[in-house]
Amino acid sequence: METYGKGILKGLMVTAKHFLDSYLEDIKWWGRKRYFSPEGIAHRGSKDAKGIFTVQYPEEKVPVPEEFRYIPFLVYDEGENGEKDIRCTSCGICAKACPPQCIWIVRGSDPETGKPITQPAEFYIDADICMNCGFCSEYCPFDAIKMDHDYEIASYGRNLLDINNLLKSSKYYAEIRPLNNALEEAARAEKAAAKAAKAAASG
Amino acid sequence: MTTPAPVETIDPSAVAGQKLVEKFPGAVTADERPGYSGWVISAEKLTEAAAFIHDELGYDLLSSVTGVDYLEEGKMEVVYHAYQTTGGPALVFKVRVAREDPVTVPSVTPIWVGADFQEREIWDLYGIRFEGHPDLRRILMWEGFAGHPMRKDWKEAFHEEEVKPFKSRWPGGEHIFAENRTAYGDNVSFEAGFDPEKWIPTDPEEALYASLKKYKTEVIDGIPTDHILVNMGPQHPSTHGVFRAVVMLDGENVVSLKPVMGYLHRNHEKIGERNTWLQNMPFTDRLDYFNSMSNNWGYSLAVEKLMGIEVAERAEYLRVIMAELSRIQNHFILIGMLMNDLGAYFTPALYAFEERELILDIFEAASGSRMMCNYHRFGGVVRDVPEEWMKKIHGLVFDRLPGKIDEFDRLLTENELFVSRLKGIGVLTPEQAVNTSMTGPMLRASGIPYDIRRADPYGIYDRFDFNVAVRYNGDMYDRYLIRVDEMRESLKILEQALKQIPEGPVNSQKPSYITKVPAGEAYGRIEAPKGELGYYVVSTGKPNPYRYHVRAPSFINLTSLEMTCVDEKIADFVALLGAVDIVLGELDR
Numbered sequence: 001m002e003t004y005g006k007g008i009l010k011g012l013m014v015t016a017k018h019f020l021d022s023y024l025e026d027i028k029w030w031g032r033k034r035y036f037s038p039e040g041i042a043h044r045g046s047k048d049a050k051g052i053f054t055v056q057y058p059e060e061k062v063p064v065p066e067e068f069r070y071i072p073f074l075v076y077d078e079g080e081n082g083e084k085d086i087r088c089t090s091c092g093i094c095a096k097a098c099p100p101q102c103i104w105i106v107r108g109s110d111p112e113t114g115k116p117i118t119q120p121a122e123f124y125i126d127a128d129i130c131m132n133c134g135f136c137s138e139y140c141p142f143d144a145i146k147m148d149h150d151y152e153i154a155s156y157g158r159n160l161l162d163i164n165n166l167l168k169s170s171k172y173y174a175e176i177r178p179l180n181n182a183l184e185e186a187a188r189a190e191k192a193a194a195k196a197a198k199a200a201a202s203g
Numbered sequence: 204m205t206t207p208a209p210v211e212t213i214d215p216s217a218v219a220g221q222k223l224v225e226k227f228p229g230a231v232t233a234d235e236r237p238g239y240s241g242w243v244i245s246a247e248k249l250t251e252a253a254a255f256i257h258d259e260l261g262y263d264l265l266s267s268v269t270g271v272d273y274l275e276e277g278k279m280e281v282v283y284h285a286y287q288t289t290g291g292p293a294l295v296f297k298v299r300v301a302r303e304d305p306v307t308v309p310s311v312t313p314i315w316v317g318a319d320f321q322e323r324e325i326w327d328l329y330g331i332r333f334e335g336h337p338d339l340r341r342i343l344m345w346e347g348f349a350g351h352p353m354r355k356d357w358k359e360a361f362h363e364e365e366v367k368p369f370k371s372r373w374p375g376g377e378h379i380f381a382e383n384r385t386a387y388g389d390n391v392s393f394e395a396g397f398d399p400e401k402w403i404p405t406d407p408e409e410a411l412y413a414s415l416k417k418y419k420t421e422v423i424d425g426i427p428t429d430h431i432l433v434n435m436g437p438q439h440p441s442t443h444g445v446f447r448a449v450v451m452l453d454g455e456n457v458v459s460l461k462p463v464m465g466y467l468h469r470n471h472e473k474i475g476e477r478n479t480w481l482q483n484m485p486f487t488d489r490l491d492y493f494n495s496m497s498n499n500w501g502y503s504l505a506v507e508k509l510m511g512i513e514v515a516e517r518a519e520y521l522r523v524i525m526a527e528l529s530r531i532q533n534h535f536i537l538i539g540m541l542m543n544d545l546g547a548y549f550t551p552a553l554y555a556f557e558e559r560e561l562i563l564d565i566f567e568a569a570s571g572s573r574m575m576c577n578y579h580r581f582g583g584v585v586r587d588v589p590e591e592w593m594k595k596i597h598g599l600v601f602d603r604l605p606g607k608i609d610e611f612d613r614l615l616t617e618n619e620l621f622v623s624r625l626k627g628i629g630v631l632t633p634e635q636a637v638n639t640s641m642t643g644p645m646l647r648a649s650g651i652p653y654d655i656r657r658a659d660p661y662g663i664y665d666r667f668d669f670n671v672a673v674r675y676n677g678d679m680y681d682r683y684l685i686r687v688d689e690m691r692e693s694l695k696i697l698e699q700a701l702k703q704i705p706e707g708p709v710n711s712q713k714p715s716y717i718t719k720v721p722a723g724e725a726y727g728r729i730e731a732p733k734g735e736l737g738y739y740v741v742s743t744g745k746p747n748p749y750r751y752h753v754r755a756p757s758f759i760n761l762t763s764l765e766m767t768c769v770d771e772k773i774a775d776f777v778a779l780l781g782a783v784d785i786v787l788g789e790l791d792r
Contacts, residue, residue, distance in 0.1 A: 007617030014614040015550060045564055047598035053557050065564075067586070069571035092373035097716035099482035101369050104376030116374070124378040133485035133577045138585070139716040147571070160378065 018051075025051030036060055066177050069134045069147035071127045071159075074166040075173050084167060087144035089118035094136035094145050102129035103136065123166060127159035143184050149176045215287075216294045219260045223296075226259075227252055234297060238509070238723015238742070241282075241295030246308055249298055250335075253283075253311045261287050262294050263637050264653070265315035267726065267737050267754040268322060270329035274355040277302045279331055282739065283311070284726055288637055288651050290658035293726065300331075310336040317640020319762050328353035328472075338414050343465035343791060346407035352470055359473065366747045367477055415451045416459035430458060433773070437466050441544055441777035444787030448764075448776065455772045460765045464758075467791035475751035480506055480718040481581070483751065488575040490753060491789040493533050496525040496566065497731040499579035504661055505727025505738040506581055509720050515711040518583030519663045520704040524596065525566070525578060526729075527693040527700070531604065532559040533732035534686040537784050538611065541683065544781035545624050551614060558607050561599060568592040581718060583710030600697045608690050616687070625680035629767035629779045632677060639763040643734025643756055645783060648685045649677035655730040662729075666703070667696045679775075682782040717746065724750075733784050734760055753792055757785040 026034060034040040034052075041060055044053055055062055072094075076084040095103040106122035109115060137146045148168075153159060174181040220242050224231045230248035234241045244252045256262045262285035271280040279302045284293045298308050310333035311318045322333040323342040330351035333339055340346065350357050361381050363369050371377065412432070421428050436447035445466035451458040471490065475483050487502045488495035500522055507514065514522075539555030563573040569588045570576040578584050588596070615621055631641070636649035646653055652673040656664040672688035674681035722744040728737035734756025741750035760783050768776050 004619055007619050007622070011614045011618045014610055018554070045561065047561065047595065047603040049557070049561070053560075065568040065571075065592075066589075067569070067571040068567060090374070093716065095372040095376065096368040097481070098368070098372075099478060099485050101367055101372055103372060104378045105373045106376050107374035122376065124376065126378065126380075129381075131485055132572065132575065134571055135481070135485070135716065139714070158380075160380075 022051040038063070064149050064151075066179055068149055069132055069137075070151045071130055071132065071148055071153065071161070072125060072134075072136050072145050072166075073148050073168045074123060074163065075144055075146055075170050076167050077170045086119060086167065087142050087170075088120050088123065089142055089144070090116075090120040090123075091118075091141070093139055093141065097135040097139045099133055099135065100129045100131050102126045102131075120163065123163040125161045125166060127153070127161055143188070146173055146177070214292060216292045219256070219262070219294050222260060223252060223256065226255055231296075234295075238721060240724070241297055243297050243299055246298050246300055249311070250309045250313075252296070253314045256285060256294060256296070257314045260294070261289075264288050264642075265311070265317050265640055266293065266642070266728070266735060267739060267752075268311075268318050268325065269739050269750075269752040269754070270325040270331055270353070271741060271750045272302070272329060272353065272355045274302070279306050279329065281308050281325065281331060282724075284737070284739075285315075286659070288653045288658075290653075292659060295726070304330065305332050306330060307332045307334055309334050310339075312336055315640065316638050317759065317762055319639075320759060324758075327351070328470075330354065340410050340414065341465075343468040345465070346410060347404065353473060359470070365477070366745075367479060367482060411449060411461060411463065414461055415449060428453075435776065437463075442780065443540070443785060446780075446785070446787055446790065448780070450768075450773065450776065452773060455774075457768045457771055457773060457776060460768045460776070462761050462764055464761075464787075465791050467787045469792070471753065471792040472751055476748055478748075479716075479746045480720055480748060481716055483748070484579060485575065485577040487753075488577055489788055490755065490792065491731065491733060491736075491757065491786045492574055493536060493786060494529045494732050495574060495576040496522075496529040496578060497729060497736060499576065500526055500662075501727055501729045501731065501736045502738050503579040503581055503727075504729060505725045505740045506718070506720060508725040508727055509723055509740060509742055510581060510718075511721070512582050513711050514662070515583040515708050516705055517587070517707040518709045518711075520700050521569075521584050521588065521709065522579070522662055523664070523667075523700045524697060524704070525569070525576075527697045528562050528565065528596070528599075530693045530732040531690050532562040533784075534690050535559055535611070537781075538615070538683065538686055541778065541781045542615070542621075544777045545621065547621070551611070554611070554614070558604065561603070565592060565596055565599070568595075580710055580712070580714070582712035583708070585710075587709050596697075597701060600694060600701060605691075605694060608687065608694070612687055616684070622680060624775075624778065625683060626678060627676075628679045628775050629771055629782070630676070630678045631763055631767055635763065635766060636677065639766065640759050641734070641763055642760070643730065643732070643784075644672075644682060644685045644689065645734060645760050645763070647672055648674045648681040650675040655728060655735060659728075661727075664696075667699050669695045679778060679782050720744070720748075728754070731756055733757055733786070733789070753789075755789045755792060757783075757787075757790040758792070761785065761790070 036059065041055060041062060043049065044055065045062065074086065074088055076086045079085050090105050090107045092105055095105050102125055104124040105120050108117045108119040108121040110117050134147050223242060227248050230245045232243050234243050264286045265283065266286050267284040269282050271282060273280060278299050281298045283296050286293055300306055300308060308331055310322055312322065313335065320342060322336055323339060325331050326333060326339055327341040327344050328351055361384055431452045433450045433452055434447060435450055436442040437445040447463040448460055449463060450460045474486060483502060484499060487498040490498050535555040535558050539552035542551040543549060566576050567573045570578040631649045633650045636646050637651060650673060652671045654671040657671050669692045672685050672692055674685045720742040722742050724741045726737055726739045728735050736756055737754035739752040740748050743749045767779050
C-alpha cells in the first residue's frame with residue numbers, strides 16, 4: 001500500500017458521483033416531468049435509472065404488472081338486466097388446492113328439491129390467512145376466481161371476506177388483466193364453437 | 204458447441220457402498236425397499252463405519268442428517284448424506300432403530316462436527332438421543348417443551364385434521380376463526396398426576412449457560428478479573444432478526460459463544476407433511492425469503508426426481524436465469540448489510556437495494572410477487588416471462604449490472620478502514636470448514652472449490668462455462684471478496700443462458716393441482732446463494748409427503764460460528780455473523 005487512504009478516496013468518488021447524479025438527472029429532465037408522472041416513474045425503475053430512485057408513495061404509485069397477485073376475488077358476468085351471473089360453480093377445486101386452507105364454500109342447493117346446484121350459497125375467504133400464492137385462480141377451470149391488483153386493504157378489523165365483498169365484475173377483471181382475459185375469452189369461444197359444432201353434427 | 208462422447212460412468216457411491224459391505228460384513232446391507240437407495244448400517248457399528256467412510260472412503264462433507272419416524276413399522280430412522288468435496292453423488296447411509304423410548308443412536312459428531320446442530324435438531328423434533336454428542340440440548344423448541352413435535356403421533360395446538368385438504372372447507376364450509384378452535388380442547392394432555400397450578404418451572408436456560416466455558420474469576424497482576432456473560436439478542440440490530448447469541452467475554456475478547464435459535468420456529472416441516480405436494484411450493488418461498496426462486500428449485504428438484512419427470516427445456520433456462528438473478532441480489536444485499544454491521548450506515552446498503560429492486564421488478568412481472576414468487580411447478584415453471592420483460596432482463600444483465608458490480612468493487616474493496624476490519628478476522632481453515640459442513644461461499648472462501656453446480660450438476664448447469672469462485676485465506680475479507688467473484692460468475696452464466704434460451708412450452712406436465720408421486724425417497728439439493736439447500740422427501744404414494752425435510756444452509760453454516768468468534772473481539776462477532784449470511788426464516792424454519 002503506497003498511500004494510506006487511497007482506497008477510501010476511490011470509494012468516496014463513487015458516493016460523490018451518486019450525489020452529483022441526483023442533481024444532474026434533474027437537470028437532464030428539465031422541462032419534462034421526472035416526478036409525479038408515469039414516464040418519470042417508469043424511468044426511475046428502468047435500467048438507466050440514476051440519481052433519485054425512490055417513489056413518493058402514496059402520491060406516486062408504481063404500476064403493478066399484469067401478473068401481480070393479491071387477495072382473490074370472484075368474477076361475475078353482468079346480465080342484460082344488470083343481474084350478477086356468478087361464474088363460480090362451487091366445485092371446490094380452489095378450496096382443495098389452497099395451501100393455507102383459507103377458502104370455505106357452502107354449495108348451493110335447489111330450494112325445492114334440495115339437490116346441489118352449480119352455484120355457491122356462501123363463499124368465504126379469510127384474507128388474514130391467505131398467502132397470495134394464486135393457486136385458486138391458477139387451477140379454477142371456470143375462470144371464476146382471480147387474483148386482484150388492489151393491495152391497499154389495510155383495515156381496523158379482520159379481513160374475513162364473504163361472497164358480497166368478493167364479487168367483482170368481469171369488466172373489472174378485463175381491465176386489470178387484459179392479456180389474460182383475451183386469452184381466456186378466446187379459449188372459451190373455441191370451446192363453445194366446438195360444442196355447437198358437436199351439437200349440430202349429432203342432430 | 205460439441206457434445207462430448209458419452210462415457211460409461213460407474214457410480215462411485217455404489218463402489219464405496221460395496222467397500223462398506225466388505226469391511227463390515229453383516230452390519231451393512233443395501234436398502235432394498237422400492238424407491239429407496241443407500242445402505243443401512245446397524246447402530247452398534249455406526250461409529251466405526253462413519254470413521255471408515257470419512258477416513259478411508261473420503262466422504263469428508265456430511266451434508267445432511269435427518270430423522271424419519273416410521274410409526275406403523277415401529278421404527279425410527281436417521282438418514283445421512285455424505286459427499287466428497289472433490290465432487291460426485293452422495294453416499295447415503297441410514298440407521299434404523301426400534302421406536303421405543305429412549306431411542307438412541309451413536310453420535311457422529313466426533314467424526315463430522317457438522318452433525319452437531321443437525322443431531323440436536325433430530326433430538327429436539329424426533330426424540331432420538333445421540334450418544335456421545337457433546338451438548339445435546341433442544342435447539343428449535345424451548346427447554347421444557349413437552350414431546351417431540353415431528354413425531355407422527357404428536358399433534359399441534361390447532362390440529363384440525365391429519366392432512367390437507369380439510370374436509371370442513373367444502374361442500375359445507377363453515378368459517379371458524381382459528382382462535383375459536385380452542386387450544387385447550389382436545390389437544391392438551393397432561394401427564395397423570397400433573398397439576399398445572401402447582402407446577403414450578405425450572406430455569407430453561409440453565410443447561411445453556413452450563414454449556415458455555417465456565418464463569419471464573421482470575422487474579423491478573425493483582426487485579427481480580429471476571430468473565431462477563433453477554434446476551435446478544437434476540438432483539439439486537441446486529442442479529443438480522445430474532446437470533447440470540449450468548450457470549451462469554453474476557454474483557455473484549457470472546458471466550459465462548461453459543462447461538463440460541465428457534466424464535467421464528469413454526470415447524471415448517473410438520474406443516475409440509477400436512478400439505479399436499481404442490482401446496483408446499485409457496486411455503487418454500489417463506490424459508491429464505493430473499494431467494495424464493497432458489498428455494499422453489501430445490502423442492503421441485505427433489506419431487507421431480509421422485510416422479511421421474513423431465514423439465515421443459517425453456518423452463519430449465521428460466522430457472523437458471525431466475526436463480527442467478529436471485530443470487531446476484533442476495534450477494535448485493537449481503538455486502539450492503541455487512542457494511543451496516545461494520546458501521547458504514549446505509550449508503551452501501553441502499554446502493555445495493557437499488558439493484559435489488561430492479562431484479563425484484565422482474566420477479567414480480569414473471570411470477571406475480573416480488574418476494575414470495577411461487578414460480579416453479581413440477582415439470583417446469585408456472586408461466587413464461589413476457590417479451591418486454593425479457594428485454595428488461597437483457598438490459599440489466601448486459602448493460603447495468605456489470606458496471607454496478609464494478610462500482611461496488613471500487614466503493615469498498617480497497618477501502619482501508621473496511622479492509623482493516625475484515626482482513627485476518629475469523630479465519631476458518633479448509634479442514635475446519637469441511638468438517639463443520641460449511642457450504643456455499645463460506646466453504647469456498649476457505650479454499651475448497653466446492654460448488655454443487657459443478658460438483659454434482661443439476662438442471663442444465665453442465666452447459667455453461669463459468670469458474671467456481673474460490674479464495675484461500677478463509678478470513679472475513681475473503682468471504683466478502685468471494686461474493687463479488689460469484690456475482691461476476693453469475694453474470695457470465697446469465698449472459699450464456701439469455702443467448703441460448705429456446706422457445707417452447709414452459710411445463711412438461713399438464714397443469715393440475717393433484718400430483719401423483721410414486722413411493723420412495725429423494726434428496727434434491729441446489730447451490731443456493733447461502734450454501735447447499737437440500738430437500739429430503741419421502742413419499743408413500745399418497746397425496747401428501749410422508750417426510751419433508753429442509754437442509755437449510757443458514758442453519759448449518761452457523762456450526763462454525765463459535766469457532767470463528769473465539770479470541771476475536773465482541774465487535775467482530777457482529778460482522779462475523781453478518782458474513783455467514785443467515786436468514787431467520789430459513790434458520791428457524
